[in-house]
Amino acid sequence: MRKLKAIDTSCEEFAKEIISDTAERLQPVYTAIQGKLKNLHDDYDDKFLHDNLQNVNKSGLSSGELNRYGKLYKADCEAIQKLKFQVLRNEIGIYDDVCPICGIGPANTIDHFVPEGDYPEYCVHPRNLIPLCNDCNGPKRTLLKTDTNERALWNNYLDESPNRQFLFCDVAMIEDMPRASFYIDNRNGVDKQVYSRIERTFERMHILEHYNSSSSGKAYYYLKVLASHEIYSEEEVVSWLRDEITGKDVNDFVAVYLDALITSTECMKWILDKLSELHSMMA
Ligand SMILES: [Zn+2]
Numbered sequence: 001m002r003k004l005k006a007i008d009t010s011c012e013e014f015a016k017e018i019i020s021d022t023a024e025r026l027q028p029v030y031t032a033i034q035g036k037l038k039n040l041h042d043d044y045d046d047k048f049l050h051d052n053l054q055n056v057n058k059s060g061l062s063s064g065e066l067n068r069y070g071k072l073y074k075a076d077c078e079a080i081q082k083l084k085f086q087v088l089r090n091e092i093g094i095y096d097d098v099c100p101i102c103g104i105g106p107a108n109t110i111d112h113f114v115p116e117g118d119y120p121e122y123c124v125h126p127r128n129l130i131p132l133c134n135d136c137n138g139p140k141r142t143l144l145k146t147d148t149n150e151r152a153l154w155n156n157y158l159d160e161s162p163n164r165q166f167l168f169c170d171v172a173m174i175e176d177m178p179r180a181s182f183y184i185d186n187r188n189g190v191d192k193q194v195y196s197r198i199e200r201t202f203e204r205m206h207i208l209e210h211y212n213s214s215s216s217g218k219a220y221y222y223l224k225v226l227a228s229h230e231i232y233s234e235e236e237v238v239s240w241l242r243d244e245i246t247g248k249d250v251n252d253f254v255a256v257y258l259d260a261l262i263t264s265t266e267c268m269k270w271i272l273d274k275l276s277e278l279h280s281m282m283a
Pocket of ligand 1: 099100101102103104105132133134135136137
């Protein structure tokens with residue numbers, strides 16, 4: 001749940017760049033519709049600023065105009081690729097394309113936070129475009145608000161991941177493999193509203209299932225890393241993995257998984273056995 005910094009280009013400027021890339025004969029049409037949407041786009045910015053996106057408005061434009069305007073969005077156009085590059089940079093400016101929701105796959109799709117199907121008005125609003133991985137973007141999302149009119153899902157531009165742990169993992173050896181079973185729990189008292197949003201987002205995007213299935217690959221990855229550092233004793237393994245955990249967010253699924261591995265006696269035994277196998281292969 002990595003926080004991203006939205007770009008501050010106005011929707012007007014951003015759309016202008018996209019329009020200039022379309023066929024010349026269509027440009028006046030797009031520009032005219034864009035002009036009619038100016039107030040609505042300013043209203044989006046106001047709602048973004050006040051964290052009230054669940055209450056964005058619809059325009060009074062005809063469905064013909066809206067259909068036309070919706071075609072302006074193309075994920076591979078230069079302006080959107082540039083946006084992706086800018087927002088996925090981390091605090092020290094390094095491009096990190098890992099999905100900011102799940103932290104597993106690359107963020108190779110663009111999510112329209114306010115769904116483009118229901119609201120084509122915001123299809124190229126730069127603060128409505130969030131790069132996510134396929135798995136997180138796919139099942140999302142026409143959900144905008146809850147029954148009690150709260151913003152339903154996590155927004156990487158607006159939400160800050162809690163520094164209290166809400167993600168946990170049990171591991172058990174099954175068929176000679178440590179199998180993970182992730183779950184979320186609010187035992188550490190994350191703000192209730194924030195936690196409900198996390199719960200809905202995890203459920204909608206099947207995040208726990210993705211963590212469960214990605215974890216065994218991570219176990220093998222760390223075995224190889226440990227072997228390449230010539231680490232074979234239990235004490236060294238624990239100390240090395242503890243350092244790895246310390247460098248990560250408290251709810252990072254890899255950190256939570258590694259912690260579960262090193263606190264399980266049977267998984268630790270498996271790690272040490274595998275390391276000794278790798279050791280003798282490399283000897
Ligand atoms: Zn994802």
